[in-house]
Each structure stands twice: as C-alpha cells, then as structure tokens.
Amino acid sequence: METFQNVFQGRSFLACKDFTPAEISYLIDFSLHLKYLKQHNLPHRYLEGKAIALLFEKTSTRTRSAFVVACNDLGAHPEFLGADSTQLGKKESIEDTAKVLGSMFDGIEYRGFAHRDVEMLAKYAGVPVWNGLTTEWHPTQMIADYMTMKEKFGHLQGLTLAFVGDGHNNVARSLLVCGSMLGVNVHIVSPAALQPDQEVQAIAEKFAKQTGAKPLVTDQIQAGVACANVIYTDVWVSMGEHDWEERVKLLRPYQVNMDLMKATETDPDKLIFMHCLPAFHDTNTQYGQEIHEKYGLTEMEVTDEVFRSKYAWQFTEAANRMPAIKAIMAATLGNLFIPTVNEN
Numbered sequence: 358m359e360t361f362q363n364v365f366q367g368r369s370f371l372a373c374k375d376f377t378p379a380e381i382s383y384l385i386d387f388s389l390h391l392k393y394l395k396q397h398n399l400p401h402r403y404l405e406g407k408a409i410a411l412l413f414e415k416t417s418t419r420t421r422s423a424f425v426v427a428c429n430d431l432g433a434h435p436e437f438l439g440a441d442s443t444q445l446g447k448k449e450s451i452e453d454t455a456k457v458l459g460s461m462f463d464g465i466e467y468r469g470f471a472h473r474d475v476e477m478l479a480k481y482a483g484v485p486v487w488n489g490l491t492t493e494w495h496p497t498q499m500i501a502d503y504m505t506m507k508e509k510f511g512h513l514q515g516l517t518l519a520f521v522g523d524g525h526n527n528v529a530r531s532l533l534v535c536g537s538m539l540g541v542n543v544h545i546v547s548p549a550a551l552q553p554d555q556e557v558q559a560i561a562e563k564f565a566k567q568t569g570a571k572p573l574v575t576d577q578i579q580a581g582v583a584c585a586n587v588i589y590t591d592v593w594v595s596m597g598e599h600d601w602e603e604r605v606k607l608l609r610p611y612q613v614n615m616d617l618m619k620a621t622e623t624d625p626d627k628l629i630f631m632h633c634l635p636a637f638h639d640t641n642t643q644y645g646q647e648i649h650e651k652y653g654l655t656e657m658e659v660t661d662e663v664f665r666s667k668y669a670w671q672f673t674e675a676a677n678r679m680p681a682i683k684a685i686m687a688a689t690l691g692n693l694f695i696p697t698v699n700e701n
Contacts, residue, residue: 365688369479369486371472372494373531374560378538378568381500384684385513385539388504391687392680395430402432403691410462411437412445412478413489414469419634419678420489420497424466427683431691436462446474455481464690467491485689487682492595495527498633499535500681505674506541506587509629514540514568519585519621521546521611522658523604524574528591528633530557533572537561540568546581547574548607578611578620585621588613588668589631590658605652613659618668630659630668634675638664 364380373381394401409428413421421437428435445454451474458465459482467475468489479486488496507513518536520529524547533553536543543561545553552574553561561572575581582588590613593604613630621628635642637657640649648654663669687693 363688363693366690367485368689369488370496370685370689371475371479371486371488373496373499373535373538374564378540378564381503381535381538382513384500384681384688385504385507387688388500388677388681388684389508391683392504392677395680401430401687403687403693404428404463405432407431407433407463407690408461409433409435409686410458410465411435411489412443412458412465412467412469413438414440414445414467414474415490417468417489419675420466420468420682423497423678423682424489426679427686431683431687433463433686451477452481454478456483459483464686485686487685487689490527493527493530495531495633496535497678497682497685498528499531500685501674501677502532502589502631502633503535503539503541504681505631505670505677506629508673508677509670510586510627515542516586517542517544517584518587518589519544519546519582520589520591521578521582521613521617522551522590522608523547523593523595524552525554526591526595529553532589533557533561533574534564537564537570537572538568540570542571542573544573544575544581544585546578546611547576548611549576551607552576578617582617582621584623586623586627587629587631588618588621591633592635592637593658601648601652605654605657608658612657613663615660615662615666618663618666625667628668629670630663630666631674632659632664632671634671636664636671 425435455478464485466487466489472491472493475488524545533543593608638659638661
C-alpha cells in the first residue's frame with residue numbers, strides 16, 4: 358500500500374537550495390497540475406479560510422498579482438502590507454514584527470532586500486514564510502521558470518539554459534543552483550566582474566554531481582550560448598542599484614539580439630527566449646526614455662526584435678508565476694496528501 362505524507366507542511370520557502378531536487382521537481386509538477394485545474398475551472402480551495410500577509414518592502418507587478426490571485430483561488434484572504442504600511446525596520450524589529458504577524462496570519466510572503474531579513478521572519482513567525490524576492494535569491498521565480506521550460510519541452514533533464522547578462526544578480530544565482538538541482542545545464546554568460554561568487558558555484562556543483570547537470574560560468578558568449586534551448590536575460594541594473602554607466606559599458610556586448618539567438622545553432626523549434634520582466638526592450642517607459650537620453654540606447658538587455666519574436670516565452674513565464682506560487686503556498690500550508698518524495 359502506497360504511503361503518503363506532506364513533506365512540505367509548515368516549511369518556509371526561502372531558497373531552492375534548502376530543499377531536495379526531488380522536492381523542487383514535485384513543486385514544478387504540482388504547479389502544472391494547478392494550472393490545469395484553473396484552465397478547466399476545477400476548484401482547488403486548499404487554503405479555505407486562511408489569512409495571508411503580503412509584506413512588500415520592494416514594489417512588484419507579477420509577484421504581488423500572482424500572490425493575490427493565488428490566494429483567492431485557494432480560498433485564502435490576502436492582506437497587502439506595503440513599505441509604508443508597517444513599522445518593519447523603523448519602529449519595530451523584524452523579530453517583533455514576525456511574532457505579531459505570525460499570531461494573526463497563517464502564512465507570510467516577503468519581498469525585500471537582505472536575505473537575512475526573510476530568514477529572521479521565518480525564524481520567529483511560527484508560520485510558513487515565502488520569499489517573493491531578496492537580493493540573493495528569487496525562489497518563487499524559479500518554480501515558474503522551470504515549470505515554463507517543462508511546459509515547452511516536456512522534460513528538464515539535459516536541457517541547456519544560457520543566462521546572458523548580469524550573472525551575479527538574484528535571478529542568475531537562483532537559475533544556476535535550481536537548474537543544477539533539476540539536471541539542467543545552466544550556463545552563466547557574463548563579464549568576469551559580474552559572475553556568481555564561488556560559494557554559489559560550489560552549491561550548484563554539489564547538486565550537479567547528484568543530477569548529472571553540467572553548469573558553466575564563462576565570459577565567452579559563443580561558447581556560453583552554444584546548443585542552448587533557452588536564452589534567458591534580466592535587466593542590467595537591479596532595483597536599488599545605481600551603477601548604470603559601468604554596467605552599460607560591461608554588458609553592451611552581452612545584449613540578447615537575433616544574432617545571439619542564431620549563434621546557439623539550435624533548431625528554432627527547440628529554442629525559446631525567457632525574461633523575468635520588466636524588460637527594457639524599447640523606450641515606451643519613463644525608465645526607457647531616461648536611459649535613452651543619458652546613454653543613447655533604445656534597447657538594453659534584449660532587442661525589441663527578439664522580445665516580440667517567435668522565440669518569446671516571457672509572457673507565458675510571467676503567467677506561470679501564479680500557479681507556481683499557488684503550488685508553494687498549498688504544499689506548505691494546505692492540508693494535502695502528498696506522495697512521498699522519492700530521493701533516488
């Protein structure tokens with residue numbers, strides 16, 4: 358007789374590295390299942406009556422929208438707490454805030470800056486805490502990203518993802534580690550000054566030994582994108598950073614354009630473009646106009662041609678944030694019967 362246990366119940370989701378490869382794989386499959394239920398109007402109110410705090414120190418479009426819709430679909434009540442809505446870090450410590458919120462809410466999402474802050478919340482809240490983004494890790498994005506790849510290709514093992522751009526930001530770090538957990542060959546293609554630190558590379562290598570993945574960190578564009586199934590990029594300067602002039606100088610050669618897509622020499626039917634968004638692919642934003650005026654650029658990390666091409670999967674990826682977040686919340690907070698995770 359098959360046994361069942363919820364190996365996720367009551368756990369926080371702060372970084373993919375805190376889980377096993379099998380557990381991360383399960384969350385991806387669960388996300389795909391929940392997307393199917395939503396598409397077919399099948400109810401899945403696993404968190405009926407739960408109250409969820411959405412604590413945002415950083416602004417957001419996709420993360421906030423995904424958590425709100427996911428909560429509602431699951432039967433939970435979301436309460437948004439913006440940077441000006443609480444005394445967090447101003448008149449009240451993270452520890453004290455965590456204890457207060459944990460006494461009133463069943464789960465807490467946090468999107469902010471230092472990773473130690475979300476770790477402190479998880480330590481003292483007494484309820485599951487989910488990392489919506491910190492400067493070091495972006496785990497909810499990873500479940501959506503690798504869910505998107507599995508949706509496209511039907512599998513993950515043996516695929517190659519090339520991240521081109523700022524290789525030391527939270528998305529690149531997370532892609533390298535999470536991909537290595539899933540048997541994906543993640544190539545970080547970045548100037549030497551912007552590559553992931555050795556600690557992150559060591560974590561990825563540890564998981565790669567278990568899964569057979571072949572991670573690569575290089576500043577050589579041709580070698581880095583060769584045979585890629587996914588070309589992934591992100592903004593050149595992350596939220597809260599200001600070194601535009603130096604970044605533009607370093608990263609101009611790493612712009613994702615159609616020549617770079619073709620340099621993969623991958624069958625076009627087996628190649629997609631991904632971006633966690635927002636993207637600076639034109640000047641139709643205030644930010645884009647400012648960069649154009651200051652640096653003369655009309656496109657930055659990705660050209661408009663690629664962004665609107667047949668390769669573009671970034672909006673499917675964005676939509677998948679919701680079922681991915683739904684799966685994370687339901688698994689860690691819902692009273693679910695979950696198949697025992699096979700570690701082999």
